[in-house]
Amino acid sequence: RERSNSNFNYGAYHSLESIYTAMDDLAAEYHGLVSKLQIGESYEKRPLYVLKFSTGGPDRPAIWLDAGIHAREWVTQATALWTAQKIASEYGTDPSITSLLDTMDIFLLVVTNPDGYVYSHTKNRMWRKTRSKAAGSFCVGVDPNRNWDAGFGGPGSSDQRCSDSYRGPHANSEVEVKSIVDFIKNHGNIKAFLTIHSYSQLLMYPYGYKCTEPADYRELDTVGKAAANALTSLHGTSFKVGTICSTIYQASGGSIDWSYDFGIKYSFAFELRDTGRYGFLLPADQIIPTAEETWLGLKSIMEHVRDHPY
């Protein structure tokens, strides 16, 4: 197997196998900095791999990043992989990345919902849920972003198994969600939780399960707006910033609500660009521009996290 990322086409959509191979290659090429950890396996027994970026040292604070919890939002997995290459290749040359990784670790889950991702490549391009089955039901899967233990079962999630926003039988019923929850609880020192979705250009912070402002509203709003401005500066893509409830809709059982209530103050969700017409069916020639602008937003938040320990 060729052990180099230099020929990998970041401007194309790839199969799960191809993404996992690229992650191996990245870990091999930057072996002192990047390692690949398995944090669990999906319902259909596919590994859940996290890339760990670390310059060493025990018990360091860390930033969590995940992408593609809704399988069909392919630009998010592609953006995550591009971001991984960016972080690895610019450590030691880019002052911001260097200082960040000299202070903190980064964990990046490139494909959060691998079963759904494979299903969207082979059977149904519009698939968004997991692929878990329940006895006595014809319908498959749970919306993994309605399955977290944060206002679980409340408004903006469905109890109907066939619905695209079916919340599941109980919080953390999906092994993909539970694996992340367990990893973060066991780590114990995660300071930011950033999740990458795609649709309608939004940067959101808690809450979604209730329409009240979080205790850190002022700071989160300031950080979010600064990140959105940084993002916009590259290609002019405009992002709206606010709580989930005020920018999109009330939705219960979402990941950043759980992470915030768990004590991770800097919890944000990105909804990447869609041109206003294609949704998550973004043409491949927009992957790299999307990743580039998203990186500026991510970097802005990560720098704030680095400079504001708590």
Next chain:
Amino acid sequence: METFSGDQVLRIRASSDDQIDKLQLLETLEHLQLDFWLHPSNPALPVDIRVPFGSLQAVRAFLGYHDIKYSILIEDVQGILNEEKQEMISNQR
């Protein structure tokens, strides 16, 4: 492989809370097999729905009857998927 020939994505602009309620009702009609890309929440935000070809007539009639404004965001979902597939084949080459 499921196909989406003739499926359309509609962008709906509700003008009142009453229209939002109507769209929330639409969301519960499972036989229409609607895929909400943006769920109805308040009139300031659009609602995007992928409507299977077989449900288009019913949904348009519903919107027309309740005087809810909409535009077509994607004319034929399968058309975009075909372009995407071609792009992937060419990338693999």
